[in-house]
Amino acid sequence: MAADKHVRVLAALLLLGAAAPPAGAADGGPGANPKLGQCFTCHGRDGLAKVPDAPNLAGQNESYLVKALTDYKSGARKHEVMSMMAAPLSTADIADAAAYFSGIAIEVKAK
Template identity: 65%
Template sequence: GDAAAGKKRATACQTCHGMDGLSKLPEAPNLAGQVEPYLVKQLTDYRDGKRQNEIMNVVAKELTDADIANLAAYYSGIQIDVLPPG
């Protein structure tokens, strides 16, 4: 996927997931640094109705395979540091 193209497409995602991939809503997951093939599968499943969510099924319906690859490249490419749990 092309992360720069994904960044442009991510303007449609930012209300819930942020441009930085940090969730704005209790129902929405963080996407920052998320595993790329996982993101591709979830977006594809939302588009194809295999994973159910009222908002995501509508939003993902518009996405091409290239859009999905690009969005996954963008969000997975955001670097995260994890602090060791206590």
């Protein structure tokens, strides 16, 4: 039952995210790959999670992101939603996503 709810919520979010092209899409800049729109739905264009169960990806290590997405795609790493999202991604798509999110500057502040 919980899995059904996650799939319905994800489908709704993907429909909302598909309405707008990724930032930079018009000029071929960062985020130009149209498949990144599905990432932005949960992880945000700014790399800051928009849904409670999604991690922030801004500034994340590029090679870590490549490995994680590759592992979701192959099934070596399991997550119901991420496995489904990574399945259609090509090696180039994975590299684009990793480069995009790792390239977002983050600022760490002491509390």
